[in-house]
Amino acid sequence: MMRPSPGRTAPPSVYVKTYGCQMNERDSESIAALLIGHGYRLAQDEVDADVILVNTCSVRGKAEEKAIGKLGLLVAGKRERPGLVVGAVGCMARRLGGELVRRVKGLDFVVGPRRLHTLPAVVEAVYAGRGPVIDAGEGEDEMAEPLTEHLTGGPSAFVNILLGCDRHCAYCIVPVVRGREWSRPADGVLREVESLVSRGVREVTLLGQSVMSYGRVNPVWPGEYVSRLGFREPLPRLLEAVGAVEGIRRIRFTSGHPSGCTVELARAMAEIPGVCPHLHLPVQSGSDRILGMMRRGYTAGYYLEAVRRLRSAVPGLALTTDVIVGFPGETEEDFQATRSLMEEAVFDNAFIFKYSPREGTPAAAMKDDVTAEEKLRRNHVLLEDQDKRGLRINEALQGTTLEVMAEGPSLRNQARWAGRTGSNKIVIFESVAGIEAGAIVQVRIDKAGAQTLYGSIQPGERLTG
Numbered sequence: 331m332m333r334p335s336p337g338r339t340a341p342p343s344v345y346v347k348t349y350g351c352q353m354n355e356r357d358s359e360s361i362a363a364l365l366i367g368h369g370y371r372l373a374q375d376e377v378d379a380d381v382i383l384v385n386t387c388s389v390r391g392k393a394e395e396k397a398i399g400k401l402g403l404l405v406a407g408k409r410e411r412p413g414l415v416v417g418a419v420g421c422m423a424r425r426l427g428g429e430l431v432r433r434v435k436g437l438d439f440v441v442g443p444r445r446l447h448t449l450p451a452v453v454e455a456v457y458a459g460r461g462p463v464i465d466a467g468e469g470e471d472e473m474a475e476p477l478t479e480h481l482t483g484g485p486s487a488f489v490n491i492l493l494g495c496d497r498h499c500a501y502c503i504v505p506v507v508r509g510r511e512w513s514r515p516a517d518g519v520l521r522e523v524e525s526l527v528s529r530g531v532r533e534v535t536l537l538g539q540s541v542m543s544y545g546r547v548n549p550v551w552p553g554e555y556v557s558r559l560g561f562r563e564p565l566p567r568l569l570e571a572v573g574a575v576e577g578i579r580r581i582r583f584t585s586g587h588p589s590g591c592t593v594e595l596a597r598a599m600a601e602i603p604g605v606c607p608h609l610h611l612p613v614q615s616g617s618d619r620i621l622g623m624m625r626r627g628y629t630a631g632y633y634l635e636a637v638r639r640l641r642s643a644v645p646g647l648a649l650t651t652d653v654i655v656g657f658p659g660e661t662e663e664d665f666q667a668t669r670s671l672m673e674e675a676v677f678d679n680a681f682i683f684k685y686s687p688r689e690g691t692p693a694a695a696m697k698d699d700v701t702a703e704e705k706l707r708r709n710h711v712l713l714e715d716q717d718k719r720g721l722r723i724n725e726a727l728q729g730t731t732l733e734v735m736a737e738g739p740s741l742r743n744q745a746r747w748a749g750r751t752g753s754n755k756i757v758i759f760e761s762v763a764g765i766e767a768g769a770i771v772q773v774r775i776d777k778a779g780a781q782t783l784y785g786s787i788q789p790g791e792r793l794t795g
């Protein structure tokens with residue numbers, strides 16, 4: 331049984347601070363829901379919380395520094411708040427394990443991303459005076475099924491379909507911290523989606539680090555392998571099954587890899603109602619030499635071929651990407667190849683990262699020979715290119731009417747609402763009476779920025795939930 335901290339009579343409250351990717355966001359939500367199921371309350375703010383968890387990311391050095399800084403501050407706060415429990419979970423917890431307790435003195439627990447189901451027992455052990463608890467989760471005994479708990483509210487939800495990653499890109503720490511790849515059997519995914527939809531969710535995003543590998547390592551479908559639309563590949567088949575769940579309006583999946591952009595996937599995106607015309611397809615570099623050193627498993631030509639296959643099947647497809655600048659040995663010529671690939675692929679949006687060596691990855695053995703200033707310059711150049719490209723693409727949408735899922739009042743101006751198109755563009759529009767989160771509205775686009783569209787709901791438009 332859990333115990334409240336000294337001097338409190340209400341059930342202990344928990345606050346989860348999240349760094350990192352969508353997978354961490356999803357994990358944070360499931361941790362919060364799991365602890366609520368064990369009698370905790372959710373704190374609105376970390377200053378009110380009895381238990382604070384920091385869900386950490388290891389993908390770049392900066393991400394780890396931020397989380398360590400945050401943990402240090404929280405632990406220092408224990409002086410004024412006796413009984414406060416502070417723990418680290420997630421990717422850095424897995425990478426550093428007990429070392430993290432030595433670096434951040436006073437930390438109560440360290441729990442890896444595939445050991446999150448142990449958290450109620452871990453916090454209980456800390457309350458019982460048996461801390462600090464280290465359960466980083468190295469070795470073979472990783473959990474198979476992810477947590478499936480969700481918090482209520484909101485029209486959109488993330489659903490894990492693939493854990494870990496077996497790709498081992500040369501620069502990337504994710505396979506180390508997230509473990510071996512494992513795909514969830516489809517029936518569990520479908521049950522989770524059905525339960526979400528019964529609670530008002532209208533949009534799901536299926537998550538996996540390399541999501542198109544779904545079902546390649548372990549079987550996910552029982553019996554005969556052909557769907558009604560004739561799909562044999564596991565991911566298109568899953569998309570079809572999720573699309574058949576009554577009440578689902580939108581389906582997204584991320585992140586992609588060009589090897590998974592098959593004819594079947596293109597057809598699934600085009601033919602299954604609800605599958606959104608958007609794909610996040612990280613390219614990382616446009617230079618074959620660098621792509622080879624990164625062990626990405628494709629050339630620029632192969633990537634562009636995948637893009638063409640998808641674009642020819644899916645009208646209005648929006649593509650977004652990730653790029654790393656300053657990988658070891660990246661020359662000006664390699665960098666220019668990235669610039670031209672980005673122009674040729676016509677990305678709607680791009681996240682640009684400066685290469686950060688990660689201990690234990692193959693690239694860490696290579697010389698990090700592009701200077702910090704040069705990484706910054708290349709980063710700026712690509713961002714500027716992308717801003718112009720984004721603006722050009724978005725301006726072409728002016729005057730058109732797009733289907734938007736309303737999300738909530740705009741942060742800047744409460745008289746306006748924000749929503750998203752199927753192509754994942756943010757649209758700001760004047761609010762109308764009766765609007766609610768999850769409503770699908772038709773919005774005429776009046777104005778475009780590089781990142782955002784502005785428009786107005788068409789008069790007489792019915793609000794559909």
Ligand code: SAH
Pocket residue numbers: 351389390501502503504538539540585586612614652653654683684685686687688
């Ligand atoms: N699973 C996703 C990527 C997860 S990490 C995929 O493969 O598509 C998100 C992004 O961080 C990557 O796409 C890459 O662009 C960037 N990244 C990963 N490791 C990095 C490193 N060591 N330095 C800089 N950026 C990195």
Ligand code: SF4
Pocket residue numbers: 495496497498499502503504505539540
């Ligand atoms: Fe990292 Fe590559 Fe796996 Fe993405 S596919 S998580 S970049 S190893």
Ligand code: F3S
Pocket residue numbers: 349350351352353354386387388389421503504507508
């Ligand atoms: Fe970071 Fe872990 Fe995601 S390292 S990017 S939080 S999988």
